[in-house]
Amino acid sequence: MKIKFQYLILMLALFAAYGCKKDNYDAPTLTLKGRLVYNGEAVNVEYNKVPFELYQPGFGKTGPINGTFAQDGTYSTLLFAGDYKFTIPANQGPFRWKELGPSKRDTLAVKVGANQTLDIDVIPYYMVRNATFTPASGKLTAKFNIEKVITDANAKNIETVFLYINKTQFVSNADNMNISSDPNVPEPAIVAGSSITDLNNVTIIDDLPSITPTQNYVFARVGIKIAGVEDMIFSPLVKVSL
């Protein structure tokens, strides 16, 4: 049989013409970002522990877009334009936010039309203020004040205050974010909440563990474990030069 090349060329041309049609949506491009704030001040939390949810109603089944706050309380997510509802699941985070009873939180309507910044105003149980970290002869001394923000019927006590130190800027109790939780070095320095007499003058001293390979700085921050609240609240991260 003789192959008719003109037909083949025609077919290829048709394929080429129609094959260029897009068959998919663009990826979301609009950034919604912000941070957890109390009176304009960042609320520091543990990395990857405090979740948030975004719902976009009106598209069949409902399901959240999940995310978590970074340790300085920031969040960022890419979205399509549209109307969203933002919420933080109940009992998550060391703060109160739009509470509707013991295990319910309200949502916040967010209209996403362009890149935007949306700070989430929360009321933390406590804030750590004026934290200073002073290294001296193999020890790190942290001095700070604690402000009790919620003092009404919803107030909660301090269970423990921790001083966390790490080689990198990820500092918390989790996994490898705290060098003093290495089994071969002493536990993180703690102060029991009941033994704190003056919230305006709290001191914790911890041994500075040896670091391999050596580096002349560490990162440190103070975390407060609040009784009955899972997530801890932290002081801003500080890089301490040794």
Added chain:
Amino acid sequence: MKKKFLIMIVAGLLVGESCKKDSAFLDIPPKSVLPTELVFSDPALVLSVLGDLYNRVLDFSGLDNGWSSFTDFSEAFPSENGSYFFVQRTGWGFGEWSTWDYGYIRDLNLFLQRANAATKLTEDDKKRFIAEARFLRAQYYFEIVKRMGGVPLITEPMEYDYSGNVTQLQKPRAKESEIYDFVISEAEAIKNDLPTNIDVKSRATKAAALAMEARAALYAGSIAKYGANTPQVSLPGNEVGIPASMADAYYTKALAAAQQIINQQAGAYKLYQVLPDLSDNFAALFLDKSSVNQESIFIEDFKANGGKTHGFTTNNQPFSISDEGLDAGRLNPSLNLVQSFEKLDNTYAPIPTKDGSGDPIYYTNQLDIFAGRDARLAGTVLLPNGLFKGKRTEVYAGYLLGDGSIITSGDATQPKNVPGLGTTQVVGKDGVVSGQEFRTQTGFFIRKYLDPTVGSGRRGRGSDVAFIRYRYGEVLLNAAEAAFELNQPGIALGYINQVRARAGLTTPLAALTFDRIVHERRVELAFEGHTLFDMKRWRIAHLVWDSNKMSVADLVSNIGKATKHNTQPYGLWPYKYYNPSSPNNNKWVFREVLPGPVTGANSFSFGNYYSQIGNDILSANPLIVKQPNQ
């Protein structure tokens, strides 16, 4: 003439055949599908349907769920390269352990509907089949409520009418207490329809129903009592959480149900006390499927060469005694568990590796370090130099020289030069080398369920050791706990001391504490799938798995305390001491070591108390409320 004859015949045939009715011609009963009425007319066929439903019973740890279902919670270390995530993760996803098998519930409901409608079964058969299906349904609701809290309670097969409206199929979650009440009331309703034959173990019996009832009531009671300690883990509609006021009623029911078994109202059940060696006796309890075993109540049975076997022995047999070459040694019990077995004088003590002044203690035989402990230790755990299939395991991590240096290698087949001994094997064939899979990395192998039958370790044959779901020993502990919570310490001590005496702890306890009960369940029921649910119902899971890493000092302190944190599985590594000038030459030294792959620490958050309900379920049924803390 001949032609005419043929035509006549053909015409005759045509007429004859065409007279058949359409229905007789077209409606042929299918030969590959059994119609419902037929199945429910023959007890053997009904039993085969029921057999499928029995097969689908959900277990947390199960011999056919894979060896790794026994691994988590720092009670054991997974010695397999692909499974180190158990000890490297720092927490569980909220969806972990969830179940939502309403397909199974529908099948059970359909079975009940059809069995109830059956007319050709004898009354006795029918009663027993229905009771068995109700038992399985209650058993699954118990399993689901342990994991998810209150769920929609569906007891009828639901039909969709194709109207486009599904709201009539959407049911809200029942209260957590309502599901427990359902399990308890079902057990009460069916117990007298079930046989009291003690030799029936793989099908439901009266004792199985009562054992389920006792356990369920105990769980509900402890959630009611200890739920007060974690007010965050509850929902306002009580889909999760049980009011504290209901605790005593549940404990009373648990005690009453357990006592019916103990008083032999369901058959002559008793503790397995057959072999003179108490450790062998405890191990044999899980291997013996003959009528001698009067302890097991309800089991998942297996049959070698009969199509239903499991690979537990293949996966976990000691490496040097393996029937299957490189397939061995995955499940390594941790030192955390091993040291929690008491001494025979009822006191807790770490495994003694150092004397009072901090010097190592030298042992002539490896097993000496474990001497004088609860017999269940050697019955549950295959200790270094322990006996399996007539051979002893070879477990050591290297040579310790007089100057304190250690000589070790990456494998038993890689000899090293030991000064004075020449080039020689420096680690045991069964380990210990950190990071070497299929050998022990904690120094221990599992003994519970490990099948000593010839060929049981081969992949082709497999093992047919049964998995015991309910046994008399647990019933005694359930009764003891319920009596303790009801402030009847005399009764509680009577029960718990029976279990302890069987393990060689013959000095009876004089007083009972919550810590003692937690401890007793941990050692008696290790690797039987209770750990997670016990810790959850006592609401101490977030304290025990608190995300803090463990130091050796942590490990050896506070043994026997219920809330002692247990986040990383430690090992106990034996070293051969080589120092010809010392009287301790060739003796054994032990060290507590965290196996190399262990980098994470168990972290149980409030959101883990009840497993997440998937978004597909939530969006399909808007009446379902979310779990707390998620």
